[in-house]
Amino acid sequence: MSIKTVDGTSSADEGVASMDYFKSHLREYGMLVALFAIVVFFAVYSAATGRPTFVSASNLTNLFLQNSYVIIMAIGMLLIIVTGHIDLSVGSVVGFVGAIGAVLMVLYGIPVPIAAAICLALGALIGAVQGYFVAFLKIPSFIVTLAGMLVFRGLTFMALGGSSSISPIPPSLRNLSTGTIPNLVSGFGLAHATTMIIAVILAAAFAIFSFQSRARKARVRPVDEPYGFFLGRVGFAALMILGIGYLLASNRGLPNVLILMAVLIAIYAFVTTRTTIGRRVYAVGGNEKAAKLSGVKTERIVFLAFVNMGVLAAIAGMVFFARVGSATARNGTGLELDVIAACFIGGASAYGGVGKVMGAVIGAFIMGVLNMGMQSAMQLSIDYQQLVKGMVLLAAVCFDVYNRNKA
Secondary structure (H helix, E strand, C coil), X not given: CCCECCCCCEHHHHHHHHHHHHHHCHHHHHXXXXXXXXXXXXXXXXXXXXXXXXXXXXXXXXXXXXXXXXXXXXXXXXXHHHCCCCCCCHHHHHHHHHHHHHHHHHHCCCCHHHXXXXXXXXXXXXXHHHHHHHHCCCCCHHHHHHHHHHHHHHHHHHHHCCCCCECCCCHHHHHHHHCECCCCCCECCECCHHHHHHHHHHHHHHHHHHHHHHHHHHHHCCCCCCHHHHHXXXXXXXHHHHHHHHHHHCCCCCEHHHHHHHHHHHHHHHHHHHCHXXXXXXXXXXXXXXXXXXXCCHHHHHHHHHHHHHHHHHHHHHHHHHHHCCECCCCCCCHHHHHHHXXXXXXXXCCCCCCCHHHHHHHHHHHHHHHHXXXXXXXXXXXXXXXXXXXXXXXXXXXXXXXXXXX
């Protein structure tokens, strides 16, 4: 006996429709399922081997703190990749901006807000210079940013003036990367009840917004997402928000850097999906010649994408500097690989024109969970860690090529 759902379909038909919808949107939801599966694998492995619980409050907090700068840069890198380009210099820019910030704040005593504004302006200038070479002089982005990677690494050594490191950082900046919001409410058996209240509000707001958005779409045209799949997606997301909130509330609370990440994710998700400039970014990556014939100033779009990447790399540089606690010549080394991998794993196409902000964020979390799981749960050496991450990246790109050829 089948049960009728609210839209009049039977539960059996709803299940089949949900599975078909999931298969047709595998690029969008596949990485989220992969992230969940990886977390479950490491949780089971740590329990079976008698090691500390993998899914814990401290591990979750460390996951956010250790991957915050990767996620911030992955948002900017996504726009670069969508336009059909690449930026190999972001790791060096992180180290260079962090070094300049350290010199300004530690050696010259410039207040943190002024030094931060200077660092953001410096990041925008770096992005503008590289964007000019790529967008207007038509030099391949691989060459321009490879040169930038070498140039800014050298400038980092020069900025430090031969010092091995510059520290300590101002407490206010340190609090940005490692601090948490104040606890205004006590009780509920939690160390940080304010965080749990925020999580409940966010989960309820997400559910309400999802239902309202579906209702608006249904008034215009039929919604292709099956109602059962919609309910499962919203319910799963709400439970995840509550679960993450509970773990954070039972530990130190909501990290400040997580708020910064959430604001940036919300802004860029809105820009890429609801604004004209967002649609033009995808148009440039999908078919630059067609976009140009349609009146899109493609050079300007590419230029702005690189400027945006420079600003986000500067933000990540300050967060990284605050996280590490000192500025060294090695800061940011290799970060560009994790950032690029996060975008491709999250569904961005190597051919341009395809990719979502949340996909890049999920890809960054996959990289972060893999790093944490291989280090803490499996205790693998660095050579095996690099091997696994390389195979995951290759698999993600192969999956993209397969989907493109199938389409």
